Amino acid sequence: MSAEERTTGPLEYRTEAGRMSILGFWIFLGAEVVLFATLFATYAVLFGRTADAPHPAELFEPSMTLIMTFLLLTSSFTCGIAIHEMRRGNAKGLATWLIITLLLGLGFLGAEIYEFVHYVHEGATLPSSAYWSSFFVLAGTHGLHVTLGIGWATLLLIQLARRGLTNVTSRKFFIVSLYWHFLDVVWIFIFTGIYLIGMVI
Amino acid sequence: MALDEFFVTGEPLIYAGMVSIALVTSAIIFLLTYFKKWGWLWREWLTTVDHKKIGIMYILSALVMLFRGGADALMMRTQLAFPGLEFLDSQHYNEIFTTHGTVMIIFMAMPFLIGLMNIIVPLQIGARDFAFPFVNAVSFWAFFLGAMLFNISFVIGGSPDAGWTSYTPLAGAAMSPGPGQNFYLMGLQLSGIGTLATGINLMVTILKMRAPGMKLFHMPIFTWSTLVTCFIIVFAFPILTVALALMTIDRIFGAQFFTLTGEGLPMMWANLFWMWGHPEVYIVILPAFGIFSEVIATFAKKRLFGYNAMVWSMIIIALLSFLVWVHHFFTMGAGAFVNSVFSVSTMLIAVPTGVKIFNWLATLYKSRIEFTVPMLWSLAFIPSFILGGVTGVMLGMAAADYQFHNSYFLIAHFHYVLIAGTVFACFAGLVYWYPKMFGHKMNERIGKWAFWLFLIGFHICFFPQYFLGLDGMPRRLFITNIAEWLPLNVISTVGAFGMGAGFAVFVFNIYYSYRYSEREKTGDAWGHGRTLEWSTTTPVPFYNFATVPYVDEIDPYVRMKEEGKTTFDEKKLKPIHMPSYSGQPIIMMSFFALASFALVFEWIPLAIAGLLGGVACMAFRSFDYDDGYYVQVDEIKRTERKARGL
Amino acid sequence: MKFKPLPKWLGLLPLSLIIFLSGCGQMTVLNPKGPVAQSQYDLIMYSLWFMLGIIVVVFGLFLYMVVKYRDRPGRDESDYDPNLHGNTMIEIVWTVIPLIIIVLLSVPTVTTLFDLEEPPVTENQTTEEPLVIHATTADWKWFFSYPEQGIETVNYLHIPTDRPIEFKLTSADAMTALWIPALGGQKYNMAGMMTKLYLQADEEGVYDGRNSNFNGEGFAAQTFKVHAESEDNFNAWVEDIKNESPELTMDQYNELLKPGLTEKMSFSSTHLEYVQHHSNEGMGYTVERFRELYGEKLHLDADEVEHQETFD
Known part of the structure; x- marks a missing residue:
């Protein structure tokens, strides 16, 4: 464990510990890709096995999912701005943009919960058929990730208020931003793979 | 839930198990209290983040699990050789083969190898600990508590009984109600998450913390095998995580993934299970290959033949391991084309494996073989493993597999590869690196007794099973009810007890050597060490290397010895940064274990409480900015001079 | 050393x-x-x-x-090449x-x-057309339905020699596999699926058949004898069953589907009209009806299985 510190470059990359954490997180995201890929594969295999429950095309509505997509894509953009502000050394800008990101994320979550409740009222529940099990688990796993991300980033904001921008806090923010962008990418696949295809077929 | 439903009742063997658990637990508690060792246990072991101590805990747990899995095996063999005895009934037998398989793969083979990796890999690459020592402790406690959760099933709630593969719909809520199958799901989930974290941790360690100058193709072969294994872990374990989660949601929350109702698809479980399960086989065999390579090169006193070919064959095996899962169920009726593709991909794995075998043989060519105990295990591996390997190719020929599938031919095959491969490697590696871990060797004479008993027992046990399979005996059968099968089953049982005797002698050797073995004075215990782990003093100081040598070749310690260099260069000493011990990993994982236990019995409020507790621990950790301490130069000097007798 | x-x-x-x-x-x-x-x-x-x-x-x-x-000791140094x-x-x-x-x-x-994947073709075959037999498993027994002949047997099987048999495999509950090692390799029976397995006997005789895929407590007892006999004897046997065995009623079939062991039986009708276990609608038929029975443990001992084996 060398604690030698570089004096140039982004803060989060200056220590060996920082670089290792970021690499470790990238590998973790690799594992997350496999996790979601498995869920997508399960979903694809179970597609059409709706039994007596409603067919997805009857329930999916373009408007709601478009709003969710808009919220999450925008949050990814604002998250990018937040990291940009962090790189410029602007802790206040980082906090502001990250709070906007989290609010958008909360909006997304709210919309998703509303949607799930709507489906359940229409008779599409977790136990109603293999198809709906795989839908709720796939979308729900993504939603759970977003929830954890919001909780995590909130903890980091408290640390930022206490400690300011150091190479440790900036590393943590950088990692949470990677996580957030990853969730955005997964959502794009959910949006196209589940909602768009589900509406058409 | 009434108490008599909570505890398993009505089985004399299980009552005996309960009594012995109660006795052993009270004995441990009494001894710890009597000798006032609670503080020591907490400070030195339960809170440790030192990779060497965590590795030792892994290996100790694995040995205990080997005992448990072995006891299961002996009970099964007794039942099959003496069908008239009515020793086990069908239910009990089903529980025993389920736990035998699960324990041996998940809680014995993997932790044993991960334990060796823990101790050796940082030493081989000149690192002072893992990249994330805290996470390493978390991983260990996840594994350990997961294993304990799985193991209490036989006294509380009932053991799983659907086979270690847990095929649905048999393992689903409809056909296997009750907590048994939940123990399987939660025990594996908990320890699987720990394994995934270890995979990431070791990967970063190897990629980022190598000694200055050490390129990837300078790394010792065991480290290479670890790196490739970690790659498989990272890409295979999430599949298991998902599969287990889906079955858990099926069973506890009524989803329809693998059910017979709601248009569920039970066969998808087999696919997901083996998409993880086949790579898993290579997770336990590649590190074994790494260990054999190290041991053979050391005691042949010669450089490993075909280093590059060895590395590339491991990489190819790792890639192919993801493309063969269908061969576990050729008989599912996927059609001739699908079976042909997977048949060929399966057989292709024989090519890189064959290359490795020939490389080991070529390493022996023009060498000077010294028959120490680790070398005996490694040499015995080659012919034994070949017998498992060629039958593996036969099983890979799908059309013939229709006759081999689910029979004792298959059982014989995978015990030949897993025991001759993984278990021999665990013994070889443990004996080989034992002096590095404990400061003394294991007794060679007793070690040879253990080796010969185990090896001969192994062949007597499993060789006849090929023929039982060809005679149509299916696996998982609780009685030998066809007379022609009985003689070979009796022979097989004799062999199994031979292996049991070998293991007992091995364990006795641990005690004997602790009492009587000569203590090591140098770091290079065998005198022929080639890699960096032998360049440190024994016992290894907690910071591993006072100064990390510059490495620009394979087997760097050979040249270091020639040039008289050590890992203690007084001019280059600098303060060393080390991580602090922490009680958080065990507390955090205890909360998650509590949640898992609650989920087994479907006590949802308690499960939520446990999960929240675990998450709160993680949040607490996020606010913990303790980033370790520095070991001062004076202390390093004192430690090194004392260890080196300067 | x-x-x-x-x-x-x-x-x-x-x-x-x-x-x-x-x-x-x-x-x-x-x-x-x-x-x-x-x-x-x-x-x-x-x-x-x-x-x-x-x-x-x-x-x-x-x-x-x-x-x-x-x-x-005393080995020649020249054949040692450490590098x-x-x-x-x-x-x-x-x-x-x-x-x-x-x-x-x-x-x-x-x-x-x-x-x-195709019916085997041999020289002395009496007919090109394979004989279709539906082999259905339920915990822990075998149903063999002969749709052409309109008969069904439980836990034993008669086949003509020199004629390909097309087994249509499915299961009423857990996954199982039909294996008659003397006649050829196995294939899985799965609820919600139908797999096809071609086998043929060239020699008359009685062969062992079994479920080879573990499916719970009665697994060891889920065996059957295969009686391979000449075409004439086979036809005579079919006639016997048709004339002498009762019809299989739906109630009786449901009773048989319950998890447990049964002895050999024969019927002059099949269960195929009652339920299609291989269809999406029929795959849950058994567990929906008898769900509570699967939790009960039999704790079988060797002699209870032996009894099944020797009953002939």
Whole structure:
């Protein structure tokens, strides 16, 4: 464990510990890709096995999912701005943009919960058929990730208020931003793979 | 839930198990209290983040699990050789083969190898600990508590009984109600998450913390095998995580993934299970290959033949391991084309494996073989493993597999590869690196007794099973009810007890050597060490290397010895940064274990409480900015001079 | 270092294998009674020669190395080369040879695989048309329905010789597999699916059949005898069943689906009209009705299974 510190470059990359954490997180995201890929594969295999429950095309509505997509894509953009502000050394800008990101994320979550409740009222529940099990688990796993991300980033904001921008806090923010962008990418696949295809077929 | 439903009742063997658990637990508690060792246990072991101590805990747990899995095996063999005895009934037998398989793969083979990796890999690459020592402790406690959760099933709630593969719909809520199958799901989930974290941790360690100058193709072969294994872990374990989660949601929350109702698809479980399960086989065999390579090169006193070919064959095996899962169920009726593709991909794995075998043989060519105990295990591996390997190719020929599938031919095959491969490697590696871990060797004479008993027992046990399979005996059968099968089953049982005797002698050797073995004075215990782990003093100081040598070749310690260099260069000493011990990993994982236990019995409020507790621990950790301490130069000097007798 | 004779006796293993094999014409799989088992037997024996070759080569090299290069006092220094670490030529050779072996093994494997998807054709066949038998499993018994003949048997099977049998496999609950090793390899029975397995007997006789895929407590008892007999005898047997056995009512079939062991039975009608276990609608039929029964444990002992076995 060398604690030698570089004096140039982004803060989060200056220590060996920082670089290792970021690499470790990238590998973790690799594992997350496999996790979601498995869920997508399960979903694809179970597609059409709706039994007596409603067919997805009857329930999916373009408007709601478009709003969710808009919220999450925008949050990814604002998250990018937040990291940009962090790189410029602007802790206040980082906090502001990250709070906007989290609010958008909360909006997304709210919309998703509303949607799930709507489906359940229409008779599409977790136990109603293999198809709906795989839908709720796939979308729900993504939603759970977003929830954890919001909780995590909130903890980091408290640390930022206490400690300011150091190479440790900036590393943590950088990692949470990677996580957030990853969730955005997964959502794009959910949006196209589940909602768009589900509406058409 | 009434108490008599909570505890398993009505089985004399299980009552005996309960009594012995109660006795052993009270004995441990009494001894710890009597000798006032609670503080020591907490400070030195339960809170440790030192990779060497965590590795030792892994290996100790694995040995205990080997005992448990072995006891299961002996009970099964007794039942099959003496069908008239009515020793086990069908239910009990089903529980025993389920736990035998699960324990041996998940809680014995993997932790044993991960334990060796823990101790050796940082030493081989000149690192002072893992990249994330805290996470390493978390991983260990996840594994350990997961294993304990799985193991209490036989006294509380009932053991799983659907086979270690847990095929649905048999393992689903409809056909296997009750907590048994939940123990399987939660025990594996908990320890699987720990394994995934270890995979990431070791990967970063190897990629980022190598000694200055050490390129990837300078790394010792065991480290290479670890790196490739970690790659498989990272890409295979999430599949298991998902599969287990889906079955858990099926069973506890009524989803329809693998059910017979709601248009569920039970066969998808087999696919997901083996998409993880086949790579898993290579997770336990590649590190074994790494260990054999190290041991053979050391005691042949010669450089490993075909280093590059060895590395590339491991990489190819790792890639192919993801493309063969269908061969576990050729008989599912996927059609001739699908079976042909997977048949060929399966057989292709024989090519890189064959290359490795020939490389080991070529390493022996023009060498000077010294028959120490680790070398005996490694040499015995080659012919034994070949017998498992060629039958593996036969099983890979799908059309013939229709006759081999689910029979004792298959059982014989995978015990030949897993025991001759993984278990021999665990013994070889443990004996080989034992002096590095404990400061003394294991007794060679007793070690040879253990080796010969185990090896001969192994062949007597499993060789006849090929023929039982060809005679149509299916696996998982609780009685030998066809007379022609009985003689070979009796022979097989004799062999199994031979292996049991070998293991007992091995364990006795641990005690004997602790009492009587000569203590090591140098770091290079065998005198022929080639890699960096032998360049440190024994016992290894907690910071591993006072100064990390510059490495620009394979087997760097050979040249270091020639040039008289050590890992203690007084001019280059600098303060060393080390991580602090922490009680958080065990507390955090205890909360998650509590949640898992609650989920087994479907006590949802308690499960939520446990999960929240675990998450709160993680949040607490996020606010913990303790980033370790520095070991001062004076202390390093004192430690090194004392260890080196300067 | 004192020399210890290493696993030298291991060299005897391939030899013992040969001795074993010469004496194992008795082993069911190696004693095929029909064209399907025959083609699998041929494939196994073909591969076995390659495997023996590999074993002989590796064991030979292994013994040579271990004996010749052991560290013994007074050994010549000239044949010790600690830095020898590669030889491209030889490494290519031992990569290419296994590849060739794989190709030689793959070709017959693939052709046999495709052949097994079709009914076998042999010289003395009485009819080209395979006899269709639905083989359905429920915990822990076998139902064999003969739709053309309109009869059904439980836990035993009659087939004509020299005629391909097309088994239509499905399950009422857990996954199982139909395996009659004397006649050929197995295939899975799965609820919600129908798999097809062609087998044929060339010799008259009584063969062992069983479920080979573990499915719970009664697994060991889920066996049946296959009576392979001439076309005439088979037809006479069918007539007997038709005339003398009762019809299978839906109530009785439901009763039989409950998890448990049953003895042999025969009926002059089939269950096929009542439920289609292989369809999406029918796959849950059994667990929906008898869900609470699966939790009960039988704790079978050997003699209870033995009873099933000897009942004839």
